[in-house]
Amino acid sequence: MSKFSPTTFRTSLMLEDVAVLCGAQGNKFLLSNENKLVQVWWPASVDKIFPSTNKTYKTETNKMRKMLPNFIKPEALQRYVPIMDVVTQQHFANGWDGKEEVVTYELTRNFAFSLACKIFVSIDDLELARYLSVPFKNIVAGIISIPIDLPGTPFRRGINASNFLRKELVAIVKKRKIDLDEGKATPTQDILSHLILFRDKNGMFLEEHDIADKILALLIGGHDTAISTTAFIVKYLAELPEIYNGVYEEQMEIAKSKAPGELLKWEDLSKMKYSWKVACEVLRLVPPVQGTFREAISDFMYNGDSIPKGWKLYWSANSTHKNHEFFPEPEKFDPSRFEGNGPAPYTFVPFGGGPHLCPGKEYARLEILVFMHHLVRRFKWEKVIPDEHIVFNPMPSPAKGLPIRIYPHKI
Ligand code: HEM
Numbered sequence: 001m002s003k004f005s006p007t008t009f010r011t012s013l014m015l016e017d018v019a020v021l022c023g024a025q026g027n028k029f030l031l032s033n034e035n036k037l038v039q040v041w042w043p044a045s046v047d048k049i050f051p052s053t054n055k056t057y058k059t060e061t062n063k064m065r066k067m068l069p070n071f072i073k074p075e076a077l078q079r080y081v082p083i084m085d086v087v088t089q090q091h092f093a094n095g096w097d098g099k100e101e102v103v104t105y106e107l108t109r110n111f112a113f114s115l116a117c118k119i120f121v122s123i124d125d126l127e128l129a130r131y132l133s134v135p136f137k138n139i140v141a142g143i144i145s146i147p148i149d150l151p152g153t154p155f156r157r158g159i160n161a162s163n164f165l166r167k168e169l170v171a172i173v174k175k176r177k178i179d180l181d182e183g184k185a186t187p188t189q190d191i192l193s194h195l196i197l198f199r200d201k202n203g204m205f206l207e208e209h210d211i212a213d214k215i216l217a218l219l220i221g222g223h224d225t226a227i228s229t230t231a232f233i234v235k236y237l238a239e240l241p242e243i244y245n246g247v248y249e250e251q252m253e254i255a256k257s258k259a260p261g262e263l264l265k266w267e268d269l270s271k272m273k274y275s276w277k278v279a280c281e282v283l284r285l286v287p288p289v290q291g292t293f294r295e296a297i298s299d300f301m302y303n304g305d306s307i308p309k310g311w312k313l314y315w316s317a318n319s320t321h322k323n324h325e326f327f328p329e330p331e332k333f334d335p336s337r338f339e340g341n342g343p344a345p346y347t348f349v350p351f352g353g354g355p356h357l358c359p360g361k362e363y364a365r366l367e368i369l370v371f372m373h374h375l376v377r378r379f380k381w382e383k384v385i386p387d388e389h390i391v392f393n394p395m396p397s398p399a400k401g402l403p404i405r406i407y408p409h410k411i
Pocket residue numbers: 040061062064065072218221222223225226229287288289292293349350351352353355356357358359360361363364
């Protein structure tokens with residue numbers, strides 16, 4: 001923006017000519033003109049990593065979007081809160097308790113993935129979840145890579161990982177079908193059962209590999225972003241003791257209101273107002289999704305520039321999140337920005353906006369808050385590497401995974 005223009009400029013991204021639209025106006029334009037002037041566009045690498053012949057990643061996510069509301073609407077989510085609590089407690093017991101030093105990013109990866117496995121496909125087995133989580137890293141890195149299909153390239157690793165996971169997921173689908181027949185699984189227990197029993201308008205069931213593809217898309221969207229967010233929460237709470245104290249006090253207040261062993265409920269999470277402002281400030285400073293692409297579906301003018309049909313366009317969360325016009329002293333960590341009415345429309349966009357607004361936003365809020373609750377209740381911590389770099393692959397992550405020294409609270 002400072003080199004070319006604060007509003008619109010042309011550049012090359014993912015081997016394409018791209019018009020980058022900046023600021024709240026650019027975000028609003030791209031996010032609210034879906035199917036009028038623009039449509040979602042994914043780089044060619046995406047369809048090669050998900051090589052369904054008659055489908056694309058885009059159509060898969062569109063279909064997922066239509067099915068998701070039943071599973072991740074607020075009413076449905078309420079019953080997930082106690083399950084999230086149990087999975088999170090297990091995660092801390094297995095990954096953090098008794099350790100002096102941990103690598104945050106590895107742990108937040110285990111956490112977000114085992115939770116997604118539990119909620120979406122009822123996988124309880126932590127070992128199985130860990131085994132499946134490794135190839136996901138390669139898929140995500142492969143999607144946003146230069147599509148050179150040679151051994152050792154991130155792109156080839158992404159394709160291999162996707163093939164491997166689709167096979168594993170097909171096996172999980174087959175097993176669930178048997179469990180449903182034998183009454184060991186229920187039709188409403190999770191999205192996997194729903195997809196298996198779903199009939200299209202011609203009364204046909206989905207093919208097994210089709211179900212596997214949908215679950216794959218959901219698991220990717222549903223956990224990678226949370227790994228990054230929870231890891232950066234750990235980073236900022238280590239750096240900012242007064243913010244840590246605010247979160248700690250709020251969470252202890254809630255903890256004290258519970259009977260021993262009583263699990264968190266939806267109402268408890270609605271009391272975590274300060275903690276959520278802290279999480280929002282983390283999402284502002286380090287948005288997991290930096291921005292996404294659109295494609296022009298007709299010729300149009302934008303801000304005096306002509307955009308021809310077929311051109312790719314890009315919106316970036318950072319063009320507003322780090323802009324002092326909307327967030328004074330943008331590098332300062334200040335959760336009070338989210339008080340009252342909060343940021344102006346289309347300036348705080350970690351979950352996008354318009355018709356493609358992230359359908360997992362509420363799920364993400366719950367998992368992040370449950371994580372923060374158990375994190376601060378159990379520990380204080382300090383960073384091992386004072387100025388660790390942040391790398392983007394494509395989610396932001398600390399270069400060395402954010403190793404921290406942890407100090408359990410004395411009870
Ligand atoms: C901190 C967590 C999350 C962040 C920051 C995030 C961010 C985003 C963003 C920015 C988009 C819009 C992309 C666009 O407009 O091109 C999006 C879409 C999407 N997200 Fe999330 N997301 C998160 C968690 C989740 C979770 C937990 C799920 C699933 C349970 C999920 C599922 C999806 C799906 C399926 C889409 C595609 C929607 C569509 O194209 O209509 N996300 N997400």
